[in-house]
Amino acid sequence: MNEEIKRQLQEAAEAHEPNRARILARVERGVADPSLRHRTPSVARSWPRAAVVAVIAAAILATGGLAAAVAAMGGAPTPPATAPKHTVPSPTVPSRTVTSAPTPSTRTTTTGPAPTTTSHSTRPTPPADSRIKDGPLWSEGSLDVHSTIYWAQSNLTLKTTEPLTSLTVELRIAQTGDVRSTGNWQTLPSDDFTVTVQESDGALLYRWVLKPGRTVPAAQHVFAGQYNHATGVRKVKQDSYHVHAESSGRSAAVWGGFAPTR
Template sequence: MDETRLRGELREAAAAHRPDHARMLARVERGMAAPPPRRDRTPLRAPRAGRRWTATAAVAATVVAVVGLGGLAVTTLQDRPAPPAVAAVPGPAARAAGTVDPGSNHWWAQSDLAVTTDAEVTGLTVEVRVALTGGVVRTGHWQTRSADDFTVAVTEEPGALVYRWTLKDGRAVPPGPHTFAAQYNHAEGVRDASADRYTVVLTARDGGRTTLRGGFG
């Protein structure tokens, strides 16, 4: 056989060859795990290459496991349905108006707060703030509802004399107009009530809440 033909057959055989990768990898692993030839009487020790291979494989397996668990957690959180939206409960329809009683004079005054509600309320807080202009001193208070239904407190806070009515637990206020009055002395003359304020918070039986604010100017 001439050399040219021999070279051609070798090339054809090489092109047709399909190496067995699994067998090659197993052979390499066995070679790396095998101890080196013994040349002296030093006790055999685990080859560094083998330990490095084992550590690398363990790290790779750990990374795969962590990535797999992380992907599972992300998928679980993304697939979790969003909580249903909770609709806000509308508060009771109500109106309020603050005025200075026409019976007030040059030494004494009464601030009237008219509160009208279209439905029964089971929670009610009324606050009247009388600005501490010259000579303001409390003299009394009253309301059209029964005094047994409310806890009333009058306190002096920075800049204002505060009257506060709070509906007692278990009581209710029916629909209709209701009046809350704060009485006080003041310095002689016509008092300016433009800095006076009120706040009313009403709570319906179903939990809906309404807040009203205004003044007595």
């Protein structure tokens, strides 16, 4: 700023003297004016008029003096610092952490090794001196799996590919001690056969003979002899079967032994 101008402003500020009488007169007229009363706060109206005039005059004089001093210093008055607003902190809401439930892990069940299955032939091995096939016939002898140490059942499975017009089936169960018949059965109609059970040459002999005029159809059939025996696992080495049949004018025969249960 030009030093000359600054000096002149400073001298003018120092020479300025507010006209107290004129200011008080203006305030008095303002207070007495009815049109301005509605703008006066209720608190000011309740005070005596003289007190109000004195307060306003003092404020004007103070303000005038402050303005003159600021002008003399060559700058606009700096507004008073605004008091910081008191901010009421909002209540802190604790954050809610949602933890998902852990996914249940797949439970691994450890099992022992798979049971070992002993491989067996689906059909028992016939004795060396047997003939299990002949013409339309096929045969197999075995000890029933439900046999016990006191009781047993010997099964003969017979298959024919042609109808049979004559058939005789014999099961020989060696007398190894206390062998006694408890029954017998066959899958063919019982009325088609004459069945006998007797002791013969140290063995219990079951015999089925097809009645005259009856026919055995081409299919698989079973003949079974049941018996008690001495306590212990049944020994079948001495047991045997024999089958004789006729079909279409020709004869066929098969024989063999019984394989033990496995």
